[in-house]
Amino acid sequence: MFLHGLAGHAGEWDVLARMLSCRYRVVAVDQRGHGASERLPRDVSRAAYVADVIAVVDQLALQRPVLVGQSLGGHTAMLAAAAHPGLVRALALVEAGPGGPDPNPHGPVDIGRWLDSWPTHFPSREAAVAFLGGGPVGEGWAAGLEERDGRLGPRFNRDVMVRSLAENAQRSFLREWTQVDCPTLVVLAQSSFIPAQEVDEMLRLRPSTTSMSIPATGHDLHLEQPAVLHAALLDFLEGLA
Secondary structure (H helix, E strand, O other), X not given: OEEOOOOOOHHHHHHHHHXXXXXXXXXXXXXXXXXXXXXXXXXXXXXHHHHHHHHHHHHOOOOOOEEEEEOHHHHHHHHHHHHOOOOOOEEEEXXXXXXXXXXXXXXXXXXXXXXXXXXXXXXXXXXXXXXOOOHHHHHHHHOOOEEEOOEXXXXXXXXXXXXXXXXXXXXXXXXXXXXXXXXXXXEEEOOOOOOHHHHHHHHHHOOOOEEEEEOOOOOOHHHHOHHHHHHHHHHHHHOOO
16 A cells, blocks of 8 residues: 655555566555545544554455555555554565654644745646656646646645644654564665664664665655666565565
């Protein structure tokens, strides 16, 4: 099961899903407040996001799925694995971690400012791709926009996105990280959003974790280098047998 990051959408995983679907059943989810899911959910707590993962697992009768999440989706996947250890076969975190003991209290504010910098609409897909980073990253983000009156705009609510990060700015989730007992892969970008000291602490607390860094990538490495990530996931999945 693939879980996208904040302000993202399930379609970000399309390339990887096609690569893996010849051997595995692949499910990608628009999480609450994102994509085609409910736009204005009242509850955007970490527990609510986790409950949605479990609901999808139950609804689709998935048998011990592997959870793969990027950024906030990785955080959700980690919490689901920690809270439901018998349910999850393995965990792959892509540019995601539990957060350190001194989380940045201005994180949600910074994200709000970033979202405020987005145009209310884009005149064309090409303009959206260029604004959102160009190349495969811009294409991936632009694919999550919706058309309204012939113009493209975000499918999410800015305040919902900011509130979705509130708990992450309040505390560390290292305790939950230590409660994960399934095989775990951590994939980081060369220009990672995850502080090196956080990664060091993750590996200290769970030394059996497999970790790797993909050269010449940023936070959206799943869009930048899907083939490299596919190879890493395939090796990880084959090692579970």
